[in-house]
Amino acid sequence: MSKQNPKDRLYSRDHEWIKDDGKGIVIVGITDYAQEMLTDIVFVDLPEIGRKVVAHATVAVVESVKSVSDIYAPVSGEVIDVNTRLEETPELINQDAFGEGWIVKMRLDDAGERKMLLSADDYDEMLKEEKS
Amino acid sequence: MKKTPLYEKHVILKAKIIDFGGWAMPVQYTNVIDEHKTTRSTASLFDICHMGEIEVKGPQALDLLQLVLTRNLADQTIGQVKLSALLNKEGGIIDDLTVYKMGENSYMLVTNAIPKDRDWQWIKLIQQDKHSDCTLEDISDRTGKLDLQGPRSEEILQKLTEANLKTLRFYHFCEAPVAGFPAIISRSGYTGEDGFEIYAASNVICEIWDKLMIAGSQSGLKPAGLGARDTLRLEAGMMLNGQDLDESVSPLEVPYSWIVDAHKEFIGKTALMARKNSGIGSKLVGIEMTGRGIARHGYKVLNGGKEIGIVTSGTFSPTLNKAIGLAFIDINFSTPGTEIAVVIRDTMTAAKIVKLPFYKRSK
Numbered sequence: 001m002s003k004q005n006p007k008d009r010l011y012s013r014d015h016e017w018i019k020d021d022g023k024g025i026v027i028v029g030i031t032d033y034a035q036e037m038l039t040d041i042v043f044v045d046l047p048e049i050g051r052k053v054v055a056h057a058t059v060a061v062v063e064s065v066k067s068v069s070d071i072y073a074p075v076s077g078e079v080i081d082v083n084t085r086l087e088e089t090p091e092l093i094n095q096d097a098f099g100e101g102w103i104v105k106m107r108l109d110d111a112g113e114r115k116m117l118l119s120a121d122d123y124d125e126m127l128k129e130e131k132s
Numbered sequence: 133m134k135k136t137p138l139y140e141k142h143v144i145l146k147a148k149i150i151d152f153g154g155w156a157m158p159v160q161y162t163n164v165i166d167e168h169k170t171t172r173s174t175a176s177l178f179d180i181c182h183m184g185e186i187e188v189k190g191p192q193a194l195d196l197l198q199l200v201l202t203r204n205l206a207d208q209t210i211g212q213v214k215l216s217a218l219l220n221k222e223g224g225i226i227d228d229l230t231v232y233k234m235g236e237n238s239y240m241l242v243t244n245a246i247p248k249d250r251d252w253q254w255i256k257l258i259q260q261d262k263h264s265d266c267t268l269e270d271i272s273d274r275t276g277k278l279d280l281q282g283p284r285s286e287e288i289l290q291k292l293t294e295a296n297l298k299t300l301r302f303y304h305f306c307e308a309p310v311a312g313f314p315a316i317i318s319r320s321g322y323t324g325e326d327g328f329e330i331y332a333a334s335n336v337i338c339e340i341w342d343k344l345m346i347a348g349s350q351s352g353l354k355p356a357g358l359g360a361r362d363t364l365r366l367e368a369g370m371m372l373n374g375q376d377l378d379e380s381v382s383p384l385e386v387p388y389s390w391i392v393d394a395h396k397e398f399i400g401k402t403a404l405m406a407r408k409n410s411g412i413g414s415k416l417v418g419i420e421m422t423g424r425g426i427a428r429h430g431y432k433v434l435n436g437g438k439e440i441g442i443v444t445s446g447t448f449s450p451t452l453n454k455a456i457g458l459a460f461i462d463i464n465f466s467t468p469g470t471e472i473a474v475v476i477r478d479t480m481t482a483a484k485i486v487k488l489p490f491y492k493r494s495k
Contacts (some may be wrong), residue, residue, distance in 0.1 A: 039160065
C-alpha cells in the first residue's frame with residue numbers, strides 16, 4: 001500500500017510532487033505511488049545545476065531494472081540543486097519518495113503555474129480513478 | 133492474450149502481468165532484484181508454460197532432425213538434452229531450442245514461445261518435402277512447464293520424487309513422477325544456476341506448483357517472474373530470441389557458435405559456409421558500462437565517434453551491482469577490453485567489451 005500523500009505539497013498528473021518554501025524555491029520528487037509502480041530503482045540521471053526547464057519537460061530520468069522513466073518538471077524554472085545522494089543510493093526514492101528521495105530543487109519562473117497542479121486530496125481522487 | 137494454467141495463481145499472488153509475445157505472463161511478484169537474488173542464493177519457481185513443445189516420432193525422426201537442426205544428434209543418448217539452432221535457408225536463426233531424446237526414434241523439441249508456430253510450420257514443410265517417415269505433434273497446449281532454479285532446487289524437488297536427483301547430470305533428464313504425476317525432470321535452465329525444468333500435463337501443473345511451493349517453504353522457495361528470468365539469463369550470458377537475435381542473425385555471429393556441426397548436412401549450411409568464407413562482419417558480445425548509465429535495447433554503440441553497433445539487451449546486474457549488456461557490433465572491435473561508448477539519451481557513456489558470461493556459479 002502506498003503511503004499517504006502529504007498535504008503540505010502539490011501534485012502533477014504525472015505523479016511528481018513539489019514542496020514550496022514560500023520564497024519561490026520548490027523541491028521536486030515523485031510520489032510514493034510512482035515509486036511503487038517503478039519498483040526497484042537502480043539509477044537516476046540528474047540534470048546539471050543551472051539548467052532551465054519548462055513545465056512538462058524532462059528534468060530527470062529514473063530507471064528500474066526493467067524500465068526507463070522520464071521525470072517531468074511540474075513547473076517551469078531553473079535547477080538550483082540536485083539530490084546527489086541518489087547517484088550512489090537511488091533506492092532512497094523507493095524507501096522515502098516524499099523525503100530523502102527528493103530529486104531536484106528549482107527556482108520557480110512563475111508562481112502562478114502552481115495553479116495547474118493538484119492538491120493532495122485531488123491527487124488522491126485521481127489515483128482512485130487510475131486504480132479502478 | 134493467452135493465459136497459462138497458472139494465470140489465476142499469479143493474479144492471487146498480486147503479480148504484475150505483462151504481454152509477452154501474446155501471453156499474459158507475470159513479470160514480477162515482489163520486485164525483480166529480490167526475485168533475482170533469491171534465485172542465486174536459494175531457489176525460485178517460474179511459470180514457463182508459454183514455451184512450446186513439439187514431438188517428433190518415427191523411423192526417420194533422427195534423419196529429419198539432423199536435417200533441420202545445426203547440432204549433430206547422432207551421438208545423443210536417451211535421457212540427454214542438446215541445445216541446437218533451427219535455421220532458415222539463408223542460415224539465419226529461426227529459433228534456438230533444446231532437443232530431448234525420449235527414446236529410439238522419439239524426440240521432444242522445446243521451443244521459445246514466440247517463434248513456436250514458425251518452427252512448427254518450417255519443420256512440417258521440410259518433413260513433407262522430404263517425405264520423412266515420422267510424425268510431428270505440437271503438444272504445447274497439453275504440456276505444462278515449471279522451472280525450479282537455484283542452489284536449493286535439488287533438496288526441494290527431491291521431496292516430491294523418487295528419482296535420484298543426485299545422479300542426474302546437467303543437461304540430462306529422467307521420466308519420473310513429481311508429486312505423483314507423470315513428469316519429465318530435466319537438470320537444466322536459463323538462469324546460470326543449478327536447477328530443473330519440469331514438464332507435466334497442463335491439467336496437473338497447478339497442483340505440482342502448489343506442492344513445490346509447500347515442499348520449498350522451509351528452504352525459502354519463492355515464485356519469480358520474467359523480469360528476474362531476464363536479468364538472470366543475461367548475467368549468465370545467454371541470449372533471448374527475438375531480442376538479441378532474429379532471423380537475420382546466423383549462429384556464426386553469436387556466442388554459441390559451437391551449436392553448429394559443420395561435419396553434417398543441414399538446412400542453411402550452404403548459406404552459412406558462404407557467410408563464413410566471405411568473413412563474418414559482426415558479433416554479439418558482452419559489454420559492461422564503465423561510465424554512469426544503463427545500456428538498453430536499441431541504444432547505439434560507438435568507437436572513436438563512429439557507430440559500430442547496437443545494444444540488444446541491457447540491464448542493471450543485481451549480482452554484480454553494475455550495468456551490463458549484450459551488443460551486436462563490428463567484429464573488429466569485439467576483443468574483450470576494447471573501449472567503446474554507448475549513446476544514452478544523447479550522451480556518450482563509456483563502456484568496454486567483456487568476456488561472457490558475466491556470472492558463473494561456483495560449483
